[in-house]
Amino acid sequence: MTLNGKRPDLDAIIALIPPKARVLDLGCGDGELLARLIHERHVLARGVELSEANVRACIARGLSVRQGNIDEGLADYPDGAFDYVILSQTLAYLDHPASVVNEMLRVGRRAVISFENAGYWRVRWRVLRGQGVGSDLCSGEGRARAITLPQFEALAACVQAKIESARLFADDKPVRAFPTWQARIAIYVLSRAQAMV
Incomplete structure (x- = not known):
């Protein structure tokens, strides 16, 4: 999910x-x-990262990162330990996305989640041409689920999260109309619905 070698979602996050x-x-x-x-x-x-090689790369950069599988929960962190918990371009690879989002909102006041929109017109065009959606089978990446904007919004409702904002981009340009078709990248900010009463 890069554009000319650059992650377009990072600046927005x-x-x-x-x-x-x-x-x-x-x-x-x-x-x-x-x-x-x-x-x-x-x-x-x-940070929390599954890949041992990536954890070593983080430590070499002087970052505080531990190796762990976020699908197994965040029991090492107390409630409300963070202001923001970020899940950037990782949601599609999770086995238990609803559980992970619940844990994010337990340990953080807000969750920032970015993903590639499977409803984007170019993705749909690839499917129509028989090229499929998700990871290239030769890439060595884990399997990825295709996520559309309505599916993500249903996930937020399922875990009783409030969508505070959604930033939608076609490459590096904001999308204003027909987001399900035109947005390539989605960045949502969630909080606990009951906390916002």
Whole structure:
């Protein structure tokens, strides 16, 4: 999910996080987002990553990251330990997405979740041409589920989360009309619905 080698969602996620916030990045990869948040927003950041090689890369960058499977929960973290919990381009690879989103909202005040929209017109065109959706079978990546904007919004309702905002992009440009068709990237900010009463 790169555009000319650049992740178009990272700048938008960074803009959502206020300075000095407490942040947990789930599925943090090689730590690119964590490092940028620390440098640009001066946040207190932690990460959880499944890949041992990526954990080593994060530690080499001086980041506080532990190896773990987020599908198994976040029992190491107390309720409300973070201001923001981020799940960037990882939702499609989870076995138990609803449980993970619930855990995100338990340990954090807000959840920031980005994913590639499977309803995007180019993805639909690929399906019509018989090219499929999700990971390339030769890539070595785990299987990925296709997620559309309505499916994600149904997930938010299922876990009783309030959608505080949605930022939708076609590559690096904001989408204003026909989001299910035109948005390639979605970034949602969720909070607990009952906390917002």
